[in-house]
Amino acid sequence: MKRPILWIHEEALGPANPALRAWPEAPALFVFDTRWIQNSRISRKRLGFLYETALELPLTLRKGDVVAEVLAFARRHQADGVVTSTGVDPRLQQIAEAIETELPLQELDPDPFVELSRPPRLGRFSRYWREAEPVVWESYSPAG
Amino acid sequence: MPTVQTTSIPGDLPRTFASRKELERLLVEEFPSAEGSLSPIRGGRQAAEAKLSQVNPARYAKSRNHLKGAVTGLSPYIRHGVLTLAEVRDAVFQRIRNRNDGSKLINELGWRDFWQRMWLDLGEGIHDDQEEPKTGHAASSYAKELPADVRDGTTGLACMDGFRDELVSTGWLHNHARMWMAAWLVHWRRVHWKAGADWFLEHLIDGDPASNHLSWQWVASTFSHKPYFFNRDNLVRYGGTRHCDDCSSVHRCPFDGSYEQLEGQLFAPMPAIRSTGNGRNRRDGRPGNSSVNRGRSGASAALARPKR
Numbered sequence: 001m002k003r004p005i006l007w008i009h010e011e012a013l014g015p016a017n018p019a020l021r022a023w024p025e026a027p028a029l030f031v032f033d034t035r036w037i038q039n040s041r042i043s044r045k046r047l048g049f050l051y052e053t054a055l056e057l058p059l060t061l062r063k064g065d066v067v068a069e070v071l072a073f074a075r076r077h078q079a080d081g082v083v084t085s086t087g088v089d090p091r092l093q094q095i096a097e098a099i100e101t102e103l104p105l106q107e108l109d110p111d112p113f114v115e116l117s118r119p120p121r122l123g124r125f126s127r128y129w130r131e132a133e134p135v136v137w138e139s140y141s142p143a144g
Numbered sequence: 145m146p147t148v149q150t151t152s153i154p155g156d157l158p159r160t161f162a163s164r165k166e167l168e169r170l171l172v173e174e175f176p177s178a179e180g181s182l183s184p185i186r187g188g189r190q191a192a193e194a195k196l197s198q199v200n201p202a203r204y205a206k207s208r209n210h211l212k213g214a215v216t217g218l219s220p221y222i223r224h225g226v227l228t229l230a231e232v233r234d235a236v237f238q239r240i241r242n243r244n245d246g247s248k249l250i251n252e253l254g255w256r257d258f259w260q261r262m263w264l265d266l267g268e269g270i271h272d273d274q275e276e277p278k279t280g281h282a283a284s285s286y287a288k289e290l291p292a293d294v295r296d297g298t299t300g301l302a303c304m305d306g307f308r309d310e311l312v313s314t315g316w317l318h319n320h321a322r323m324w325m326a327a328w329l330v331h332w333r334r335v336h337w338k339a340g341a342d343w344f345l346e347h348l349i350d351g352d353p354a355s356n357h358l359s360w361q362w363v364a365s366t367f368s369h370k371p372y373f374f375n376r377d378n379l380v381r382y383g384g385t386r387h388c389d390d391c392s393s394v395h396r397c398p399f400d401g402s403y404e405q406l407e408g409q410l411f412a413p414m415p416a417i418r419s420t421g422n423g424r425n426r427r428d429g430r431p432g433n434s435s436v437n438r439g440r441s442g443a444s445a446a447l448a449r450p451k452r
Binding site (some may be wrong): 006009010012013014015016017029032034037038040041042043044045046047048049050052053054055056057060061062063064076077083085088089090110111112113114120122126128129132133136137140142 | 150152153155156157158159161164167168171172174175177178179180181182183185186187188189190191192220221224225226227228229231232233234241242243246250251253254255256257258260261262263264265267268314315325342345346347348349351352353354
């Protein structure tokens with residue numbers, strides 16, 4: 001990918017967004033997902049919060065169908081692909097999959113909270129934390 | 145961060161506003177279905193960093209269960225990646241003198257990471273009961289709709305109406321208030337957790353189905369071994385009497401009573417869960433509320449008994 005656009009979504013609206021870090025000069029887009037906003041009855045409180053957050057990033061802001069808007073933004077910038085951050089929300093994953101049917105898509109993982117050598121046991125927090133806590137604290141040293 | 149200039153075309157939303165009022169007007173115009181006003185909680189990295197600079201991990205550990213405790217208020221920013229968990233973790237590490245000072249807050253960050261991993265694992269299944277409720281009541285016996293008096297904040301319970309007002313006006317609630325509200329709605333009002341969880345998501349700025357829905361399921365006991373509930377003493381201990389002082393229901397408070405009394409009133413008898421000695425019957429602590437966890441030994445008690 002030589003001329004990507006960036007799709008910035010609502011799980012990674014900060015400077016640590018790996019797509020923004022990897023491509024600081026690329027045109028970047030945030031789309032207010034109108035279907036999600038209507039279906040989940042998202043209040044104006046969250047919309048305002050997202051808007052104010054997005055304004056502090058170098059983003060073009062749009063609203064509507066996210067897939068259609070991302071693809072249109074790619075055409076607008078004659079992009080050869082889309083870079084984004086890996087999402088957790090299945091809705092974002094589905095959007096990424098739909099984009100990928102039209103254009104090359106690269107998903108970059110955000111910095112992890114804890115990197116475990118094998119997937120932890122979930123089901124209950126205590127099981128996970130038994131494995132994760134010692135690893136989290138490895139990077140701490142009381143001396144600073 | 146460098147600013148990328150792109151020429152604006154029709155349909156691009158504006159990037160400059162004279163005031164928050166102007167932003168609010170635009171949101172009304174562009175998103176007419178969305179309800180309410182802006183939250184006093186501002187979005188953006190600057191606001192996030194200001195909040196992060198105030199974080200005091202040791203004070204957090206001591207006071208976080210109190211409504212007026214030194215909680216961080218970082219959740220809306222973490223939820224949207226304005227701050228990553230890794231950034232907050234590192235900030236905590238830099239600020240503490242010893243591991244003990246930071247262990248509670250790091251533990252809470254761990255909860256957030258855990259919920260996110262669960263969501264990745266469950267996908268859309270996060271909207272379903274993870275397990276059968278352990279309340280003695282069938283899952284189908286819980287109301288599917290949020291009662292209007294709850295949505296409107298007209299239940300006559302000053303605490304719950306007050307929490308509702310805070311939720312609706314600010315989009316944020318202290319974790320303890322979230323748990324009390326969830327427990328009241330599910331166990332006292334017998335409303336299915338999903339109705340309450342979806343309503344919270346409408347309003348919570350930090351809401352996502354990972355932390356929110358699974359916490360509701362934890363309270364409901366469809367994602368825990370026992371239901372979470374509380375009594376008035378607990379509410380007053382961590383929330384003060386400000387709600388009770390003006391409550392029209394103060395003499396018929398549904399939360400009055402010992403845990404034993406409330407347990408008998410709220411839950412139908414269940415077969416005792418025997419301790420197998422392998423820890424199966426131990427309950428996990430819940431983020432933000434270790435002091436209100438259901439009892440930890442739980443050798444034969446089938447129902448929750450918060451630690452006091």
